[in-house]
Amino acid sequence: MISVADVYDALTSDRPYRKAMSPYDAKEILLKGSGTDFDPRVIDAFIDAFKKGEMEITAVQV
Amino acid sequence: MERVLPAPTRLYERLRSVTPNLGRIEAVNKELWLLLSLFSLGLLFNYLVASQRMVLSFYTFPTLLSAYTYGRRHATLTAFASVLIVVLMSMQNPALVGANEGARAWLDRWLDVTAWGGTLVLTGYLMGTLYEHRTAQLRELRETYDGVLLLLRHFISKDKYTENHSYRVSVYAARIAAGLHLSASFRSSWPTMTSSTATATTRCAARRFRSRPG
Numbered sequence: 001m002i003s004v005a006d007v008y009d010a011l012t013s014d015r016p017y018r019k020a021m022s023p024y025d026a027k028e029i030l031l032k033g034s035g036t037d038f039d040p041r042v043i044d045a046f047i048d049a050f051k052k053g054e055m056e057i058t059a060v061q062v
Numbered sequence: 063m064e065r066v067l068p069a070p071t072r073l074y075e076r077l078r079s080v081t082p083n084l085g086r087i088e089a090v091n092k093e094l095w096l097l098l099s100l101f102s103l104g105l106l107f108n109y110l111v112a113s114q115r116m117v118l119s120f121y122t123f124p125t126l127l128s129a130y131t132y133g134r135r136h137a138t139l140t141a142f143a144s145v146l147i148v149v150l151m152s153m154q155n156p157a158l159v160g161a162n163e164g165a166r167a168w169l170d171r172w173l174d175v176t177a178w179g180g181t182l183v184l185t186g187y188l189m190g191t192l193y194e195h196r197t198a199q200l201r202e203l204r205e206t207y208d209g210v211l212l213l214l215r216h217f218i219s220k221d222k223y224t225e226n227h228s229y230r231v232s233v234y235a236a237r238i239a240a241g242l243h244l245s246a247s248f249r250s251s252w253p254t255m256t257s258s259t260a261t262a263t264t265r266c267a268a269r270r271f272r273s274r275p276g
Contacts, residue, residue: 005232006231046238
């Protein structure tokens with residue numbers, strides 16, 4: 001579960017070596033890894049949350 | 063006051079995820095059960111005239127129950143309600159509480175009821191106080207734990223970027239967890255708790271991955 005969240009955040013944020021990916025592209029990549037890299041149940045839950053728009057964080061308040 | 067309920071069962075969690083309002087219904091139901099048990103005890107008391115002393119001791123249960131689930135205020139109120147019911151019923155039907163001979167027996171009877179009622183109220187009050195002590199301690203422990211995790215998060219993160227990353231990872235992970243219907247208590251304190259846990263876990267995993275030979 002945490003690895004899904006980690007990979008998703010890594011893909012959708014700017015890195016020195018590449019620009020940030022769009023959330024939809026990131027979602028597709030995670031979907032491809034379902035069953036091999038990630039637990040399919042976790043991916044299902046992720047997709048559900050994604051459709052509800054919960055996978056966007058606008059501001060970080062630490 | 064914040065309430066800490068006993069550890070929920072798996073079935074309870076599942077029901078809760080199906081109906082988000084279950085908590086409220088359940089809270090109302092508990093109060094209703096309390097009242098219902100009081101009234102049924104009253105009825106029982108009405109019919110079992112022969113063994114009224116035994117029935118009087120049954121009034122402890124609603125009080126203990128409310129002390130256990132609600133705390134001091136509710137417990138004391140329940141105790142007062144039970145005493146009120148008993149007094150009203152014995153005024154309406156004096157034969158209930160004691161023998162029906164003479165003025166001396168009357169005094170005895172009321173002394174009896176007063177002693178019983180005082181004990182009941184005291185029991186409720188003390189049990190409720192104990193409950194609130196426990197709750198406060200639990201909350202303090204949790205706050206300490208969250209604080210330690212927050213500190214840990216600051217120290218583990220190399221800079222602002224990794225800290226923000228771990229914060230976002232924690233939020234995502236918590237939302238996925240919510241989708242998987244994991245424990246609500248875990249979810250309730252996600253901003254500090256899971257983020258630090260997430261950082262620690264991913265870092266451990268990364269370290270293990272890096273130190274792997276080949």
